[in-house]
Amino acid sequence: MTSSPQHRLNVQYQALEADAKVWDNVGTELGNAQKGVDGIKLGNFDFSFLGDDVKSEYEGLRSLITQLNQQGQAEANNAASALRSSRRIFQGTEDQSGMTIEEALAILERMTRN
Numbered sequence: 580m581t582s583s584p585q586h587r588l589n590v591q592y593q594a595l596e597a598d599a600k601v602w603d604n605v606g607t608e609l610g611n612a613q614k615g616v617d618g619i620k621l622g623n624f625d626f627s628f629l630g631d632d633v634k635s636e637y638e639g640l641r642s643l644i645t646q647l648n649q650q651g652q653a654e655a656n657n658a659a660s661a662l663r664s665s666r667r668i669f670q671g672t673e674d675q676s677g678m679t680i681e682e683a684l685a686i687l688e689r690m691t692r693n
Contacts, residue, residue, distance in 0.1 A: 592666050592669070595662050600659070602656070603659045605655040606653075606659065609652040610652050612648055616648065621634065
């Protein structure tokens with residue numbers, strides 16, 4: 580049994596939304612990871628006799644992890660937004676034309692054969 584062009588497009592739209600949700604989850608997980616990093620603050624006394632030198636290295640690493648988490652979260656959110664935007668554009672184009680993308684491609688194919 581073959582599926583209709585409209586069914587295939589709906590599945591593709593659903594796939595775009597599913598992918599966007601994956602990126603939403605990535606962004607959420609990076610945000611959760613950052614909350615964990617925010618909760619790990621150590622003072623000089625936590626490093627025993629090594630004190631300032633080790634604390635400085637630790638804070639540098641903690642800062643880098645924070646930066647990477649924040650950038651990753653922003654990029655994941657951007658990816659989800661881009662996927663949803665693509666879906667809206669594809670659907671809007673299809674709605675405006677009064678035909679499915681599959682139907683438009685079939686017309687173009689017939690035109691190029693003639």
